[in-house]
Amino acid sequence: MELEIPIVDLDQSFEECAKVVKHACERHGFFAIKGIPEEITSGALDHMKRFFALSEEEKRSLTVDDGHGYIPYGGQKLDPKHQTKGDTKEIFAVGPEKTADSGEALLFGSNKWPTDEQLPGFRKFIEEYCKLMHETSVRLSEIIGYSLGMPTDYFNHKVFDGSLSCLRPIHYFPEKSDPEQGIFGAGAHSDWGMITLLYTDGQPGLQILVDGQWLDVKEPRGTLICNIGDMLERWSNNKYKSTRHRVANMKGVDRFAIPYFLNPKPNWVIATLPTCGTPKYRDIKCEDYIASMIEATGPDSIAS
Numbered sequence: 230m231e232l233e234i235p236i237v238d239l240d241q242s243f244e245e246c247a248k249v250v251k252h253a254c255e256r257h258g259f260f261a262i263k264g265i266p267e268e269i270t271s272g273a274l275d276h277m278k279r280f281f282a283l284s285e286e287e288k289r290s291l292t293v294d295d296g297h298g299y300i301p302y303g304g305q306k307l308d309p310k311h312q313t314k315g316d317t318k319e320i321f322a323v324g325p326e327k328t329a330d331s332g333e334a335l336l337f338g339s340n341k342w343p344t345d346e347q348l349p350g351f352r353k354f355i356e357e358y359c360k361l362m363h364e365t366s367v368r369l370s371e372i373i374g375y376s377l378g379m380p381t382d383y384f385n386h387k388v389f390d391g392s393l394s395c396l397r398p399i400h401y402f403p404e405k406s407d408p409e410q411g412i413f414g415a416g417a418h419s420d421w422g423m424i425t426l427l428y429t430d431g432q433p434g435l436q437i438l439v440d441g442q443w444l445d446v447k448e449p450r451g452t453l454i455c456n457i458g459d460m461l462e463r464w465s466n467n468k469y470k471s472t473r474h475r476v477a478n479m480k481g482v483d484r485f486a487i488p489y490f491l492n493p494k495p496n497w498v499i500a501t502l503p504t505c506g507t508p509k510y511r512d513i514k515c516e517d518y519i520a521s522m523i524e525a526t527g528p529d530s531i532a533s
């Protein structure tokens with residue numbers, strides 16, 4: 230069954246956007262956003278297709294060792310309990326460059342870029358794309374904070390301008406998923422951070438779990454999908470849902486997706502908002518939550 234998600238038009242008023250966001254977040258936490266120029270999203274997609282078309286050797290020379298870089302096929306298993314093999318995808322993770330004097334904990338290291346000879350213009354374009362995704366997701370966070378009864382400057386740059394946000398473009402291999410056999414493009418999971426902004430090539434595959442049923446998400450073309458992550462669920466004391474989702478590649482074709490994960494600064498403490506009732510969660514530092522999730526889903530969870 231298909232799920233239609235509401236559209237937030239960033240050209241509309243703050244109040245109007247907040248109304249749509251609130252309604253979607255209280256139901257399942259997925260909505261689409263309009264207002265990012267097509268040539269930018271399709272440009273990012275073209276660059277990422279060229280990246281994943283590099284030779285195995287070239288990609289593996291950029292293999293991730295501390296958070297950023299290339300993660301080969303099967304290198305992540307998002308739902309170890311229900312998967313019989315790793316996700317049938319490869320990833321290239323890029324984050325904001327950390328400066329030596331930023332004083333942040335070293336959870337993620339520096340980026341690993343292909344050379345300009347390998348992929349002309351790639352680094353410049355993707356860096357700009359990261360900045361645009363960051364600005365857009367911070368703006369959405371301001372709207373979200375307001376929709377939860379907080380001042381509009383509560384969730385702004387002071388919270389999110391750190392090193393943990395991350396663009397993680399994905400190539401799903403042309404391999405048919407088989408949910409009965411525990412084979413998925415990406416296993417069921419919820420996202421970990423504040424929000425995720427996702428652009429896809431339009432191939433179906435993304436499914437979300439609503440009232441015990443897996444529904445296919447159909448995003449209107451020319452939009453990005455935005456969904457709520459675990460930290461916002463904690464902040465909002467479960468008012469807003471960090472819904473489980475997965476990728477089932479039922480056609481067995483290549484599929485490309487470019488998610489941007491907006492996370493707070495490493496040492497930012499996630500504590501229930503004063504507008505959201507008696508806390509159901511203990512306070513937790515952003516970097517501690519992320520480290521525990523990497524531990525649960527990274528290469529060590531592949532061993533089984």
Ligand SMILES: O=C(O)CCC(=O)C(=O)O
Pocket residue numbers: 399415420427429434435474475476486488
């Ligand atoms: O590829 C998609 O549509 C979703 C990817 C996703 O959920 C993730 O990377 O967290």
Ligand SMILES: [Fe+2]
Pocket residue numbers: 418419420474
């Ligand atoms: Fe996800």
